[in-house]
Amino acid sequence: MSYWNDKIAIVTGASSGFGLVLATQLVRQGATVVLVARDEDKLEAVCDSLNSDSDSSNKGTADYFAADVTSTEDVTKLFAFVSEKHGRLDLLVNNAGLSARGRIEETSLDDFAKMIELNVMAVVRCSQAAIPLLRKSKGHLVNIGSLASKSASKFIGPYATTKFAVAGLTHQLRLELAEDGIHVMLVCPGPITRSDSGSRYNDQAAELPAEIRKPGAGVKIKTLCPEKLAADILTACEKRKSELVRPSKAKILFAIAQLSPAWGDWVLKKFSSSKNCQSSGH
Numbered sequence: 705m706s707y708w709n710d711k712i713a714i715v716t717g718a719s720s721g722f723g724l725v726l727a728t729q730l731v732r733q734g735a736t737v738v739l740v741a742r743d744e745d746k747l748e749a750v751c752d753s754l755n756s757d758s759d760s761s762n763k764g765t766a767d768y769f770a771a772d773v774t775s776t777e778d779v780t781k782l783f784a785f786v787s788e789k790h791g792r793l794d795l796l797v798n799n800a801g802l803s804a805r806g807r808i809e810e811t812s813l814d815d816f817a818k819m820i821e822l823n824v825m826a827v828v829r830c831s832q833a834a835i836p837l838l839r840k841s842k843g844h845l846v847n848i849g850s851l852a853s854k855s856a857s858k859f860i861g862p863y864a865t866t867k868f869a870v871a872g873l874t875h876q877l878r879l880e881l882a883e884d885g886i887h888v889m890l891v892c893p894g895p896i897t898r899s900d901s902g903s904r905y906n907d908q909a910a911e912l913p914a915e916i917r918k919p920g921a922g923v924k925i926k927t928l929c930p931e932k933l934a935a936d937i938l939t940a941c942e943k944r945k946s947e948l949v950r951p952s953k954a955k956i957l958f959a960i961a962q963l964s965p966a967w968g969d970w971v972l973k974k975f976s977s978s979k980n981c982q983s984s985g986h
């Protein structure tokens with residue numbers, strides 16, 4: 705029987721993209737998953753499809769709650785709903801997040817604040833709301849960061865700023881919640897394969913080198929298979945690992961950059977396809 709059988713999970717940003725892939729695997733492994741996003745119609749359609757999925761012998765349930773994780777009112781209602789309907793929480797995955805391309809100098813303060821609100825403050829908000837429930841279950845809190853949580857990048861706008869913050873926040877949570885038996889894990893993935901890879905940032909990156917529009921923003925790095933990444937996350941979670949980095953060889957870059965930022969920048973440049981860009985992550 706799967707470790708996730710009969711567990712109750714919340715995945716934010718789960719109506720599409722990587723969050724949906726992760727939620728799907730949890731359901732297939734027997735968990736009851738509350739998928740969270742803003743568009744209720746899309747959530748309902750996705751849950752109907754997951755609940756009629758016959759491709760599993762060990763099947764859980766997909767439930768949903770429409771919420772904007774940047775709203776304290778919505779998040780309060782989400783956790784009240786989970787408590788009342790499901791009675792417990794074993795896993796929170798803070799997955800909802802926004803990326804961008806652009807120069808910091810040209811990024812408006814409004815756009816910067818918007819990204820901080822979703823990528824950082826929403827993670828704080830959902831984590832705070834989940835802690836009392838996770839304390840009871842001795843469950844798992846997983847924050848989806850990026851390679852850009854560890855290695856600063858060029859032309860990905862405020863994204864690296866917010867993902868470094870997610871790494872710091874996750875470290876603090878890990879230290880503070882260990883004595884309560886809550887497992888806290890940071891996930892640092894490189895670019896994930898998706899249907900709109902390569903065209904997603906066309907509007908934003910019009911003035912920047914063409915490589916910046918590609919997954920990885922110019923770094924020569926293979927995109928990750930989302931299903932494999934989701935499986936790795938669930939296994940690492942079950943083993944209560946502190947951190948998961950994919951591809952794992954990126955840890956070498958992180959170590960070099962810690963020892964010497966200049967060496968780290970040199971390595972990034974060497975693996976970038978343009979002299980004008982040095983970047984990693986999303």
Ligand SMILES: NC(=O)c1ccc[n+]([C@@H]2O[C@H](COP(=O)([O-])OP(=O)(O)OC[C@H]3O[C@@H](n4cnc5c(N)ncnc54)[C@H](OP(=O)(O)O)[C@@H]3O)[C@@H](O)[C@H]2O)c1
Nearest residue numbers: 717718719720721722741742743772773799801895896986
């Ligand atoms: N994609 C990559 O290559 C990559 C690489 C490294 C790390 N990551 C990280 O992985 C996570 C997922 O990335 P992704 O590319 O799969 O994301 P995505 O496709 O852009 O995420 C879309 C999902 O997030 C929901 N969402 C957006 N804003 C929301 C809000 N305010 N409240 C609630 N839900 C919201 C969307 O639904 P609604 O619009 O209906 O709300 C949808 O379900 C992010 O944290 C990202 O930084 C991604």
